Amino acid sequence: xxxxxxxxxxxxxxxxxxxxxxxxxxDGTVVIDGSGLFLAPGLIDSHVHLNSIPGMTPEQxxxxxxxxxxxxxxxxxxxxxxxxTTLIDLISAPEAMKRWKSRDIVPDTxxxxxxxxxxxxxxxxxxxxxxYPGWPYMLIEPGGQAPDGIDPAMHTxxxxxxxxxxxxxxxxxxxxxxxxxxxxxxxxxRLETIREVVKAAHAAGLLVLMHGSSDEAHRFGLDAxxxxxxxxLWNWSQQQSTTSEITPGIAKILDEEVAQDxxxxxxxxxxxxxLDLFDDSFLSDPRLSRVLPQSLIDWYRSTEGQWFxxxxxxxxTPPATQKPxxxxxxxxxxxxxxxxxxxxxxxxxxxxxxxxxFGTDTPSAPTYANQPGLNEWLEMGRLVDAGETPAQIxxxxxxxxxxxxxxxxxxxxxxxxxxxxxxxxxxxPTQTIDAYAAIVKVILNGRVLDPSELVANRTR
Ligand SMILES: [Zn+2]
Numbered sequence: 001x002x003x004x005x006x007x008x009x010x011x012x013x014x015x016x017x018x019x020x021x022x023x024x025x026x027d028g029t030v031v032i033d034g035s036g037l038f039l040a041p042g043l044i045d046s047h048v049h050l051n052s053i054p055g056m057t058p059e060q061x062x063x064x065x066x067x068x069x070x071x072x073x074x075x076x077x078x079x080x081x082x083x084x085t086t087l088i089d090l091i092s093a094p095e096a097m098k099r100w101k102s103r104d105i106v107p108d109t110x111x112x113x114x115x116x117x118x119x120x121x122x123x124x125x126x127x128x129x130x131x132y133p134g135w136p137y138m139l140i141e142p143g144g145q146a147p148d149g150i151d152p153a154m155h156t157x158x159x160x161x162x163x164x165x166x167x168x169x170x171x172x173x174x175x176x177x178x179x180x181x182x183x184x185x186x187x188x189x190r191l192e193t194i195r196e197v198v199k200a201a202h203a204a205g206l207l208v209l210m211h212g213s214s215d216e217a218h219r220f221g222l223d224a225x226x227x228x229x230x231x232x233l234w235n236w237s238q239q240q241s242t243t244s245e246i247t248p249g250i251a252k253i254l255d256e257e258v259a260q261d262x263x264x265x266x267x268x269x270x271x272x273x274x275l276d277l278f279d280d281s282f283l284s285d286p287r288l289s290r291v292l293p294q295s296l297i298d299w300y301r302s303t304e305g306q307w308f309x310x311x312x313x314x315x316x317t318p319p320a321t322q323k324p325x326x327x328x329x330x331x332x333x334x335x336x337x338x339x340x341x342x343x344x345x346x347x348x349x350x351x352x353x354x355x356x357x358f359g360t361d362t363p364s365a366p367t368y369a370n371q372p373g374l375n376e377w378l379e380m381g382r383l384v385d386a387g388e389t390p391a392q393i394x395x396x397x398x399x400x401x402x403x404x405x406x407x408x409x410x411x412x413x414x415x416x417x418x419x420x421x422x423x424x425x426x427x428x429p430t431q432t433i434d435a436y437a438a439i440v441k442v443i444l445n446g447r448v449l450d451p452s453e454l455v456a457n458r459t460r
Contacts, residue, residue: 006039008420011446016416030448032424037440040394040429041414042085042107042421044401045376047209047230047265047359050075050089050109051096055300055308055368070293074456075372076106078291081454082373083436085421085444086401086411088112088359090173090209090230091122093136097168105449108421110405112171112209113137113164115197117189118144118155121177121211124186137164137172141193157196161204170405171207172197174226176217180235182315194224207405209263213342218253221262228263228357228404231270234342244340246348254345258354263404265359266346268382269375271339276369277309283368290455291374300368308366346386356388357404358397380433391430420446 005022007015025031053061053071061068079087087107089097091114100109116123118140123131132138132147140146140155153159161172174194179186194210201208210226212218214235221229236250246254257264276282283300299305350356360379363370380393388396402412410419422443429435442449452458 006414008446011420013414013416013418013420032441032448034424038425038428039414040423040425041398041412042423043083043397044086045084045360046088046357046401046405047090047361048087049091049363050100051092052363054363054371055366060304064299067295067299071296074293076103077454078373078456079107080442080444080449081291081451082377083423083439083442084373084376088405094167110170112173113169114173115139115160116175117187120187121175121179124183139189139193141190157193158200161197161200161206165204165206169206171209172201173209175211176220177211191223198225215250215253222256222260228265230265230359232266232268232342233345234338236341242337244337244344246344250345254348258349258352261355263355263357264349265357266383267359267361268342268346268386269370269379270361270364271335271342273364273367273370275335277367287374288371289457291371292456294457343386350386350388355400356396357401377436384433390433393433394429
């Protein structure tokens with residue numbers, strides 16, 4: 001709509017009319033002149049993890065409380081700086097959500113409960129027995145040996161889903177992952193288990209998302225009837241094969257995902273989060289200082305801050321030749337082929353009008369190379385590379401995400417009655433993703449935020 005006048009009241013859009021019909025605003029009304037600019041709905045990332053600081057373990061956070069605090073204060077602003085007014089944390093619980101939302105400026109946030117199979121991915125990464133309290137919604141299958149003090153009846157699909165629902169989750173996150181890198185052969189859930197999760201979730205009005213990046217996992221997700229696959233399909237079972245062109249077997253799975261209208265989050269940038277760790281210029285990228293406190297960037301440069309890069313390079317190097325303190329370059333061939341496969345799979349489903357949803361998995365893994373806000377913008381660039389147009393990206397990050405998450409009553413468009421989560425942009429977002437790289441104003445539930453309040457390393 002050209003020459004629009006959008007009136008916001010009490011955090012919601014109260015009226016939309018032609019600017020020519022404007023009357024003198026009442027006292028106390030803030031007027032923003034948007035002449036020559038574009039007003040768009042705020043963006044939605046339907047796959048983030050807000051409980052962690054990228055690249056910093058809980059022990060490291062405890063050791064460097066000031067850096068950790070600066071990071072936690074900045075992270076919500078960094079998402080907003082790049083236009084993300086709504087986030088979905090795919091693995092959370094009420095207490096963590098409460099902590100996240102306690103900040104003054106924070107995007108609207110919803111969460112899924114993480115229904116991991118007991119001791120399967122990604123629970124396996126936290127040490128026993130402390131891992132169990134951290135996974136209140138884990139699944140224990142019939143015949144599974146429950147840890148001391150845990151009642152398996154509380155961990156059936158029905159029990160887990162009803163507890164999540166009562167806790168305020170809008171979705172269930174499930175996992176099908178046998179492992180990668182140095183961890184393989186993790187237990188995976190049975191098909192009946194996830195079918196029961198889907199049944200219970202749908203009965204309770206919750207969506208089901210599944211972590212899975214392999215053909216086996218995407219097949220499993222289709223058979224289980226999940227609503228959204230939370231990663232692109234980049235791990236193909238013929239790992240030895242050097243092809244990254246879509247094979248008939250991969251095409252069959254992707255075709256079925258399109259036919260069944262499964263939501264598809266390509267999450268291409270996830271793999272760059274590994275590759276970029278080994279790029280020595282990454283930490284000098286000036287864009288990082290817009291989303292991260294300088295103290296954290298400096299810490300990433302330290303030997304301690306390089307821990308994940310060192311761990312990954314050890315995995316890749318035969319023990320006899322290991323030089324632990326000297327990170328080696330990852331074996332690019334394998335990773336690059338995996339990345340090409342992910343990109344080709346994304347291009348394949350984009351070309352077939354799949355239900356592409358914008359989700360980034362920020363920050364995936366303990367890498368420091370997927371940073372809030374910036375990572376979303378970089379993902380957009382990867383999607384353009386894979387053939388998605390800026391207009392399609394705009395839709396997948398706004399209306400399509402809102403509909404998929406059943407939040408379209410409140411967000412996803414500029415429409416009377418919806419929340420005033422808005423972006424004022426210099427460029428047309430249906431024409432270029434650069435529109436989000438220099439936002440004029442971010443409006444969050446009616447509160448007008450200037451980028452200078454959101455950028456990291458603000459000068460007071
Ligand atoms: Zn994730």
